[in-house]
Amino acid sequence: MDESNSDLQSQVARARSKPDMDVEKTALQKRIAELAPLLVEVSHEIHANPELGYEEHKAAALLARVMEEHGLEVQRGVADLETAFTASAGVGSPHIALCAEYDALPGIGHACGHNIIAAAALGAGIALSERASALGFRVSIVGTPAEEGGAGKAVLAEAGIFDGVDAAMMVHPAPIDITEPPMLAVAQYRITYRGRTSHASAAPELGINALDAMHIAYTAISCLRQQTAPTDRIHGVINRGGDVPNVIPEKTRATYYVRSKTASELKTLAKRVEACFEAGAIATGCELEIDSDPNVYHEVIHNMAIANAFRANLEALGRVPLPRNLVDPKHAGSTDMGNLSYLVPSIHPMIGINSLPAVNHQPEFAQHCVSEAGDKAVVDGATALAWTTLDLALDTSLMNAAADEFAKVIGAKATRV
Numbered sequence: 001m002d003e004s005n006s007d008l009q010s011q012v013a014r015a016r017s018k019p020d021m022d023v024e025k026t027a028l029q030k031r032i033a034e035l036a037p038l039l040v041e042v043s044h045e046i047h048a049n050p051e052l053g054y055e056e057h058k059a060a061a062l063l064a065r066v067m068e069e070h071g072l073e074v075q076r077g078v079a080d081l082e083t084a085f086t087a088s089a090g091v092g093s094p095h096i097a098l099c100a101e102y103d104a105l106p107g108i109g110h111a112c113g114h115n116i117i118a119a120a121a122l123g124a125g126i127a128l129s130e131r132a133s134a135l136g137f138r139v140s141i142v143g144t145p146a147e148e149g150g151a152g153k154a155v156l157a158e159a160g161i162f163d164g165v166d167a168a169m170m171v172h173p174a175p176i177d178i179t180e181p182p183m184l185a186v187a188q189y190r191i192t193y194r195g196r197t198s199h200a201s202a203a204p205e206l207g208i209n210a211l212d213a214m215h216i217a218y219t220a221i222s223c224l225r226q227q228t229a230p231t232d233r234i235h236g237v238i239n240r241g242g243d244v245p246n247v248i249p250e251k252t253r254a255t256y257y258v259r260s261k262t263a264s265e266l267k268t269l270a271k272r273v274e275a276c277f278e279a280g281a282i283a284t285g286c287e288l289e290i291d292s293d294p295n296v297y298h299e300v301i302h303n304m305a306i307a308n309a310f311r312a313n314l315e316a317l318g319r320v321p322l323p324r325n326l327v328d329p330k331h332a333g334s335t336d337m338g339n340l341s342y343l344v345p346s347i348h349p350m351i352g353i354n355s356l357p358a359v360n361h362q363p364e365f366a367q368h369c370v371s372e373a374g375d376k377a378v379v380d381g382a383t384a385l386a387w388t389t390l391d392l393a394l395d396t397s398l399m400n401a402a403a404d405e406f407a408k409v410i411g412a413k414a415t416r417v
């Protein structure tokens with residue numbers, strides 16, 4: 001066989017091996033359908049054992065075990081976080097990260113449905129890992145603890161876990177399908193007032209009332225709300241208000257969340273809220289201690305190139321995402337995925353579990369997270385994530401469009417800050 005003939009043969013072989021998107025997508029869907037009973041079991045087990053941020057030992061161990069049983073090599077405890085992990089498969093580019101959250105809320109368990117997030121990422125990750133080497137791309141399942149507070153993804157990003165990643169994605173349950181949900185930036189505060197105790201009846205003039213300081217701050221913030229943007233949110237709880245009525249409270253504590261449309265707008269609002277905290281101290285003579293979480297959650301920058309691909313994939317599964325013009329910017333939460341969206345092209349779509357009137361963070365929503373619709377969201381979420389990863393892996397023009405859009409949006413943010 002001469003040289004040119006062998007060249008020709010390898011060209012023909014390459015052309016023959018060029019993956020067909022439809023064939024690959026059908027195969028992924030079939031594989032996820034086979035995995036469905038296991039994914040639902042994992043989802044339900046995480047749901048039955050709710051664990052708070054950075055304490056998700058059972059969930060992280062379960063996910064790691066299932067991944068290992070399916071041939072993935074898992075690195076546990078990455079970034080010095082006991083309940084974080086990564087598992088990667090494949091070679092080449094792009095490198096896509098699928099984020100799995102699995103933390104719960106105090107008192108109301110999995111009322112944000114992170115069991116669905118974890119199981120969907122698991123299903124997509126396993127199915128993709130079996131094709132990644134053959135198709136020449138990389139996929140990682142990243143176990144990201146403490147989304148509900150603690151900014152696990154920001155900590156992981158700082159430790160370099162997402163270095164070299166070309167795009168990141170996840171799905172989050174919600175009452176209905178929304179592919180680009182508005183997500184606000186949020187700063188988290190713990191505040192403490194320290195005064196002086198005294199007999200509340202016999203010698204009140206000797207006391208410095210830390211509850212009064214808290215009351216003034218609470219009232220000042222309530223007034224401030226009237227003069228803020230409609231998408232700003234300020235909300236808090238008093239964790240400690242005193243012990244008994246006949247002792248002037250010496251120490252009070254509160255936790256506050258302050259949210260704004262963007263991280264840069266949040267800086268201005270945060271200063272105004274801090275002034276309200278100071279007002280309490282000035283009026284009463286208490287000492288004020290402000291302890292703010294160093295990791296401010298950023299708003300999510302939805303990468304529209306990837307979001308459009310995800311939307312088309314959801315529609316191909318027979319789902320009907322809320323039309324973009326009907327998305328209400330006032331109904332917004334926050335997520336540490338926002339911080340990731342500043343670092344790599346990202347999406348954070350919501351997958352519907354048909355829970356209305358129940359919404360996230362209500363006990364009724366937790367029940368819906370293991371319903372038939374909740375289980376379907378696991379399978380559809382996994383399939384849509386896998387398909388979107390495949391879109392990016394096999395369609396270079398889509399990956400390039402996502403990267404160009406990301407560079408443009410981040411560039412514009414940098415000049416504004």
Ligand SMILES: [Zn+2]
Nearest residue numbers: 112148360361
């Ligand atoms: Zn939540």
Ligand SMILES: [Zn+2]
Nearest residue numbers: 112114147172
């Ligand atoms: Zn959540």
